[in-house]
Amino acid sequence: MAQPIALSKQVHQEAAIDQGLSGFSTKEMVHEILHRLGEDPDRAGLLATPARVEKSMAFLTKGYDENPTGILRGALFDEDYDEMVIVKDIEVFSLCEHHLLPFFGKVHVAYVPKGKVIGLSKIPRLVEVFSRRLQIQERLTRQIADAIQDAIAPQGVGVVIEARHLCMMMRGIEKQHSSTVTSAMLGCFRQKETRLEFLSLVRQQGAGGQ
Ligand SMILES: [Zn+2]
Numbered sequence: 257m258a259q260p261i262a263l264s265k266q267v268h269q270e271a272a273i274d275q276g277l278s279g280f281s282t283k284e285m286v287h288e289i290l291h292r293l294g295e296d297p298d299r300a301g302l303l304a305t306p307a308r309v310e311k312s313m314a315f316l317t318k319g320y321d322e323n324p325t326g327i328l329r330g331a332l333f334d335e336d337y338d339e340m341v342i343v344k345d346i347e348v349f350s351l352c353e354h355h356l357l358p359f360f361g362k363v364h365v366a367y368v369p370k371g372k373v374i375g376l377s378k379i380p381r382l383v384e385v386f387s388r389r390l391q392i393q394e395r396l397t398r399q400i401a402d403a404i405q406d407a408i409a410p411q412g413v414g415v416v417i418e419a420r421h422l423c424m425m426m427r428g429i430e431k432q433h434s435s436t437v438t439s440a441m442l443g444c445f446r447q448k449e450t451r452l453e454f455l456s457l458v459r460q461q462g463a464g465g466q
Contacts, residue, residue, distance in 0.1 A: 282310045316351055319388030324399075327382060328407040331375030338411070340450070342366040343379045344458050352423050353390035361419030361435060364458045365400060368444055372408040379404075393419055393438045401440035412443030414454045 277285065286306035290297040297306070344364040352359050363383050367374075386399045401415040416439045423429075444450045 282313075283307055286310065315388075317389055319385045322385045322388075324382055324385050324403045325407065327385060328374060328378055328403065331378040332408060333373050333375070334371060335369060335373045336371070337369055337373060340366055340368050340453060340457070341373065341376075342454065342457050343376060346380045346383050348383055348387050348396075348417065348419065350387035350389070350391045350393075350396060350419075352421060353392060355423035356390070357421070357423040357426070359391075359393060359419045359421040359423070359436075361417060363400065364416045364454075365404070365414070366445070366454045366457070367404055367408070367413045368411040368450070370409060370411045372410070374404065374408060393417055393421075393436055397438040397440045401442055405442050410443065412441070412445040412447075412450060414442075414445035414451065415440045416455070416458060 280288075283306035286309045287297045290302055290305065295302060297303075342364065343366075344362075346363040346365065347360075348363045349358060349360045351357065365379050365383070382403055383400055386396050386403070397415050397417045401413045404410065404413045404415075416437065418435045418437050420435045441451055445454060
């Protein structure tokens with residue numbers, strides 16, 4: 257059987273595309289990649305690299321094993337509050353699925369409740385679960401919005417992500433200081449007034465600003 261990149265991932269084990277490689281461990285494959293890059297995988301500095309890569313990739317993709325619904329379930333509260341709730345400047349680190357290189361930045365999440373609110377600490381947790389998977393920024397944005405929509409059916413949800421992509425920066429496609437902005441607006445956030453209120457609160461340098 258294939259050695260999965262994350263030691264605990266049964267599903268991924270079954271999804272091994274090339275059965276010809278299934279007899280090799282992840283460490284052996286990383287060793288081979290180092291060799292193909294023109295390196296000597298057996299020199300002192302690289303000896304432990306395959307094991308480190310396996311471990312770090314398992315960590316960076318651990319979101320596959322976590323259930324966003326389960327995380328929110330224990331932290332939903334009945335509440336009459338019906339003004340906008342905003343959690344802004346949530347740090348995000350993810351891996352682009354096209355190059356397996358990091359993209360990173362800030363996530364801003366807002367919703368207008370309809371009878372239920374989410375424990376505030378759960379929103380950064382939700383961002384983490386989806387970002388510890390291979391992603392594209394657009395899908396990550398949408399998944400966060402959809403998870404909140406599904407959990408509490410609020411009047412609306414808005415999610416904005418501002419991120420910088422190493423796959424673009426390192427290859428010179430993107431200027432060093434430009435960032436990519438994506439947004440997902442559901443329900444009342446599709447109305448101009450609500451959306452503008454959200455975006456202006458995001459831009460404010462408040463207690464949560466940096
Ligand atoms: Zn990329």
